[in-house]
Amino acid sequence: KQREANEQDAQIAGQLSVLIGLVLLESAEANEQLQGLQRISGELSPEVKDSLSRFLLNPTLNPEVAKVAQRELDAITRSLMYWGIGQDLFFGLSLGSVLLLAAIGLAITFGVMGVINMAHGEFIMLGAYTTFVIQQWIPATSVWSLLISIPAAFLVSGFAGIILERLVIRHLYGRPLETLLATFVISLILQQLVRTIFGPLNQSVVTPDVLSGALDINAAFSVTYNRLFVIGFALSVLIALWSVMQRTSFGMRVRAVTMNRGMASSMGIQTRRMDALAFGLGSGIAGMAGVALSQLTNVGPNLGQSYIIDSFMVVVFGGVGNLFGTVVAAFSLGVANKVLEPFSGAVLAKILILVFIVLFIQKRPRGLFALKGRAVED
Incomplete structure (x- = not known):
């Protein structure tokens, strides 16, 4: 005393x-x-x-x-129960942020071109490995390694996406089954390429010192800085993308192609060029999702496979091509997943969510927020 x-x-x-x-x-x-x-x-x-x-x-x-x-x-x-729910909600928001970053890019490519890109997860993986490579040149504990990794991952994954669209997808428009199979083969090729270069084992990406640790509210609730960064980063990307889509000529052309491709073409918009740029934009955002993921988990060749199905669920649940619907769906599914996990386990929680989405889509095929325009008829 x-x-x-x-x-x-x-x-x-x-x-x-x-x-x-x-x-x-x-x-x-x-x-x-x-x-x-x-x-x-x-x-x-x-x-x-x-x-x-x-x-x-x-x-x-x-x-x-x-x-x-x-x-x-x-x-x-x-009190422990209430704070535990709060902790689950925080983890759900961070998971929802990752799903948002992963699904935004898919929403762009799927919404504009109607392409089912099974290699989308591998663009996430490329972004994560870009972060790993950057850390080999810049001190890993420095925040600069992370800040440089963000645009680098966007460029690497975006460039890879444009090449994929130019060489493969462009020749398969209107043939969804062939597109699905071709992009699935590309995903396997990218995985094997990464295994050949970096090896089959997972690589660890060091979190910068500024993002290490946590803010302990009490013994039952803490806010980890890396997850807080992921949430803020996802919202920043969302705001930037919204500004591009709403305030720039590029964004207006993308939206025009999404709503009515034929009319956009008759107005002088080069739809094929917009396809390539939109695919590059979506792939680049997926690369930035890989940067965020590298702060939460190890980087491996199979990293993208864990999120490709979740990304499609978010896009379909929110409404194909609808940015706001993608945001709502990503955070809803992320929170629901983390709230269910303590009661049912991670695997069963994902199964329950998948069953719910299947039942929901049967009643509302266009998702939470249906796309407006001539694209609905397609």
Whole structure:
């Protein structure tokens, strides 16, 4: 108690108070036990909860003390549940941000050209490996390695997307099955190419010092800086993309081609050129999704496979070609996935979401927000 009184650091003083409270619970005197309960009141650490649970098992416990202890235990359990839901929501928002970045690019290519690009996940992988390569040249702990990786990943994946559109997809328009098979083969080729260059094992991307650690709100809830960065990064990309699509001539032409390709062509818009540029834009955004993913997980040749199905689910659920629908769908599915995981497990949670989307699409084939314009008739 003397150490607690002399301690200047409020956090350390609070920890000392909790420790003293736990020691007082071991006392045989009811008054000291009540003092201990008062000290640990509101503390959400698992150690305090376990100590209270053991404390209530004492058969000789004073009824008044037992009543207070049970009330404190119930309050801690209830608070842990609420803060746990908050933690799941935060993780869901970060997952939704990754899905948003992955699906935005797919929404552009799928919405403009109607192309089912099974190699979209590999563009995410290329962006992640670009981050890994940049860190071999710039100190990994420096924030500059991450800042340089973002435009570099956009250029690498975007250029690869334009090449894919020019050499393969352009010759398969109007043939969805052949396009699907061709892009699937391209995805396998890209995976094997990465295995040949970097090896089959996962590579670790170091998080810059500024994004390491977490802001601990309490013992049950913390905000990790890398996930907070991913959320902010996704929103920044979304705002930038919205500005491009709404405020620039390029964006207006893309939207014109999306809504009515024939009319856009008759107005002088080079639809084939817009296809290549839109495909490059969508692929470049997928590359930036790889940069974000590299801050959350290891980088490997199969990284993109984990997100291609989720990306298609987001696009279809939100409404093909609808940017706002993609945003709503990405965050909804991300939060739903993380909320279900504690109860059903990761695999079953994904299955439940997939079943829900299948049932939803049967009732509403155009998604949450249907695309307006002549493209709806197509």
